Amino acid sequence: NAGVTQTPKFQVLKTGQSMTLQCAQDMNHNSMYWYRQDPGMGLRLIYYSASEGTTDKGEVPNGYNVSRLNKREFSLRLESAAPSQTSVYFCASNRDRGLANYGYTFGSGTRLTVV
């Protein structure tokens, strides 16, 4: 059981370049999330998807787009990368209603540097 898988693990971009961060979960979870974490800070929510076909903005959506490709996959796209987007990006999923343990499952993160 892989849980939540993020690719790539590391990436360096030049300012203005675009890229897509991939996230896939194999737990049949309904909800998926993208967070960013800057040094010494907590996680900030970028976008989330309550179910396949729906997406919503979080706290810091500017500069990002997302796609909920299917129930398993939720991608995050940077159309024109900026140095301010240098961060560690975490994807998470949640089962929502169910038995005990409603917690999120997080991926291992993507470390992105924009130069």
Added chain:
Amino acid sequence: LAKTTQPISMDSYEGQEVNITCSHNNIATNDYITWYQQFPSQGPRFIIQGYKTKVTNEVASLFIPADRKSSTLSLPRVSLSDTAVYYCLVGDMASAGTALIFGKGTTLSVSS
């Protein structure tokens, strides 16, 4: 979503019990209280969740008073490996797409 307040940092020694208190005065009726642990360079990991009274698992205990305006995460006999950031979050986890908002968490440092 209810906002939470918790200490920025705490220090402890190996073998001691650590209690981290979180304040959530505006908690809603359907909200659950969830705690996460994060080690450097890793994603947060679910520790424990509760709605009221006391919840205990193999890792920690969670104490929630009757008014639910605060909660306390209790880590028994901590070790060096418990050094991490601990986040307290409040939200209706049973609703589809509940988006948890993380604060800065509490950095716990355990020394020998």
